[in-house]
Amino acid sequence: MSMETTLHHDAESGKLLIPRRKVGITGYGAYVPRYRLPGGEIARIWGGDPDGLPVAEKAVAGLDEDVITMSIEAARNALKRAEISPAQLRAVWVGSESHPYAVKPSGTVVAEAIGASGSVSAGDWEFACKAGTEAMVAAIGMVGSGMGDYAMAIGMDTAQGKPGDALEYTAASGGAAYIIGPRQGSLAGIEAVYSFVTDTPDFWRRQHAIYPEHGQRFTGEPAYFNHVATAASTIMRETELKPTDFAFAVFHQPNEKFPRRVAKQLGFKDEQIETGMLSPIIGNTYSGAAIIGLTAVLDIAKAGDLILMTSYGSGAGSDAFVLKVNRALEERRGKARSTREYIANRVEIDYATYLRYRGEIVTG
């Protein structure tokens, strides 16, 4: 197919979000904290079934880490690969469910720490687990419209599951940062974006509540599967691409089962999703989950490869992206630590240490 022609037509009349100016991923960076809590530890404490764990283990932020410090780590990695000056950024946006402050932006701290000039738009995004891709869509819009040449979008979480709740097995820490820039000179071109949302209350955290609540099985079919499958199949239909056209696919991964099932349902094979399937070993990094799967893919993808990424955020919606890898990726990805290197840097902790690191122990 001639993608240029098709997309031009779609940009005029279709559902896809395609900017007038072609954009791409100029830099990317992952961050995963080193601590790991095996699911068996949670099962041991709460009397769960050690054979039926949703993920093997999850990444846990250390005592001195939060969404801001982790975002800075990922952002610095993205800058190394982008080979641009942080002063060239016109936006630093952080998507998260666990911003350290309810009022006071994470984005300003990150922007200053990475050396961005004061001349940036900095702010925080919120859309449950797709806050990070929401920021990416906005960054694509900003660069695509010509408001700026480079915009940084981060998805990062130190996700909290109530002790004893099913979410505790998966709620993990980690995420990724992306610099969106002109397609020319980028690591991967952004060929098409599609967003699909409905009013579906499957998972939420009220103002002042410490832990999120969820609608149990309602989080499955009507929530995750409906939105991810609709977004992924719509973007494929509108771009006239089929599952076999993609070298890799990444889906939001709240556990291992959901992304595997939706991939199969859409017609993808195991080998297409394996590289980006990180939830079994780091857990569900919420706003970071889909986009850190993508960093793992970008760490090994070859020039010309097509990649489909589909995020999911409760409440509910999905952002789907079609990316095409450029030769520059192969040249520049080695300039920062790879996702797998972060994952391999692993210190196992027990449940008590986990409680201490997550501030769950009442000291007086």
Next chain:
Amino acid sequence: MTAYPEVVIVGIGQEPVGEHWDTSLRELAGRALRSAMKDAGGLQPQAVYVGSMLAASASHQANLGALVCEAAGLAGKAEGVTAEVAEASSAAALNLAWQAVRSGMTDVAAVVGVEKVTDVVGAGQELSLLGASLDADYESSEGLTPTGQAALLLQRYLYENQFPREVLRGFAMIARNNAVNNPNAMFRRELSASAYNRAAPAAAPLNAFDIAAHADGSAALILTRADLVPRNLAHKPIRVLSSSLIAGRLAVHDRRDPLFFEAAAVSVRQACLKANLPLANVDFFEYSDSTTLQALLSLEAAGFAPRGQAWKLAMDDSLTLKGSLPVATMGGHMGRGFPLGASGVYQAAEACLQLRGEAGANQITHAHYGMIQSLAGTGAAAVTHLLAG
């Protein structure tokens, strides 16, 4: 007896059992009733008996008579009323419809079972709703749920009868395997012995496969007198030989023997007496396998096995489609899914398919007489019907 006319089921309608997140109570019930009316050659009921356990609590909807009649295009044209006998609600509605037609007061009656358990999510709320079929003063107020109570009783059953717990897998495996060919069933994959053995306890000694999954669903029947059967009816009318609803003791601790479902035993005895049919003539049994405990105790209460010995029936193929007493022929509650108060009408519709010879791959040979039984609470009430082709 001959003074009363014979009652026949001339139409059945079933909505697939499952999680119908985007379908409301009225849509489910309206669809089931409309397809039953169509199956009955267009017969319109003058009375609609609805059975549901959780509509008023989970769906915040009483007044099901008006809701269902309107949804099926019968507003202003029919009596509409709700029967409530907990999980046996729609079986009780069938009992009322049977009485109405048999008495001659109603020519055509409809029975609709409907349940929408997914109208409520959240563990705490589920527990408070599902405990409603137990004794609120002495059982559910202490935190007991029907499943929890079944687990406690099964522990006692295992202790008294001393047999290897694994043999109980037979009940779940038969149900799941029979559900494979039922297009309306929730679980359509065979269950292997190893998968059963691997399952973690859900409420020990019950594992996840021993407990029927609560689900949404609606099914409907059209009843009339034998002399009013439409000439163009595309299938055999199924005779309802007898109906017996027995309310027993509500709390388990008030029963002389906690491991014997007395209400179920009396209900079966009366159903056989009224139909003048010996139990031995029953060709298949659609029982209330809401958990493995209910499967065991209803077989014993009916008299298909001596007290404490129903587990032996799971050791060979007695209860399979080719056995001497097929049970759960379209999957039962464990395989089809358990739409609580609506399940009794599913049982009746499934028995009709067997007796019509329309059960497809699951058709049992010599299906002349079928017994269906719906249990409420932990066997506190039982509704038994005998049907004949």
